[in-house]
Amino acid sequence: MTRAPESVVVSRLDDELALLDRRTGTYYGLDANGARIFELASKGYDPGRIARELAAEFDAPPPEIERDAAELVAKLLEAGLLVDDGA
């Protein structure tokens, strides 16, 4: 189950997000689509569920959304902006 670690401060700017990592002192910007995926992933949603949630919002077929979500979640996990508790 994925979530945002306490070391990450999330700031909303319009419909986008800035993710500020206290461990590394760096910050990242997520566009509106990335922000929605991050918000759902930080609630523990897996890419399949994210795709189902966002199918109505995004103008793309669910398999494509799921692929994009999985790719972004993997990058966020690698950067330490999400952690996976494995539950």
Next chain:
Amino acid sequence: MPAYLAFGRRFETELTLPWPPAARLADALPPVRVSRVDLADAVALPFALGAVRYGKVNGSLVVDVPWAARFEIADQSSIRYTLAADADGRAAAEYFSGLVAGFWLRTVAEAVLHGSAVEGPGGAWIIVGASGSGKSSGAAELARRGHALMCDDSVPLAAGPTVLPGVAMSRLGADGQDGAAGSDGADKVAVPPSAARHEPCRLAGIVRLAAVDADRPELRPARGAARLALVAPFLQLLEGVDDRIMTLAKLAGMLPSVPVYALDRPLADDTRAECADLVERLMEAPDLEEER
């Protein structure tokens, strides 16, 4: 005791500061007492700015300028200092009005930007930019047109968001003699102290000015996270004092309600009048460019 007007406060001190004297009108401003005392023996301070050392000791921020004085900033209203051996107060006053005041700003500001601020009809506009971008001369041009100058060089931001006033005479001087140029060598434009504002002011917008290879000035609105990316490089951060990420988060928290623009001006030409025209247009209609 002499008193000086700076940062919207009344600084009471025996040091002779290069700041405007606080007139009677300033009696209502919050006081900052800068008292000469015999501080306890120096302790090792962990951080350095050249030969100046600083750090937190028992909750106070201590700044040690070995050839001038050691300053102890207890809180936003109380500063104590001990003169260095054989030092008179002149060096202490010089360092207090510049470096140490910058440390003190951290007790009243959520974040400090490297830039200038002028007051427009709807609030304060901040111009940030790299050295040589023309922000000081741009702000001076706006001041010449009648906009109150709030800050030059350092712009303190507080919750609201609001811009706290700086020291208008410090660099854009009243008489054009005392460091009237920006530190980046910008042209000198004298600003009378009467044109300066001494009270906090709502933050109305931010313009990031840059000198680029272009034919004419170009103004672009920034949206979303790009706002933070545009402004964040101009945060003034002190190692060991400012938490970079928390300061970024505070800045990010201020930006959703504030229009942010990138203004690119030609490298070689003197376009301060055109740039000032564009900023004045934003002052009148901050969302004008975003509606296009």
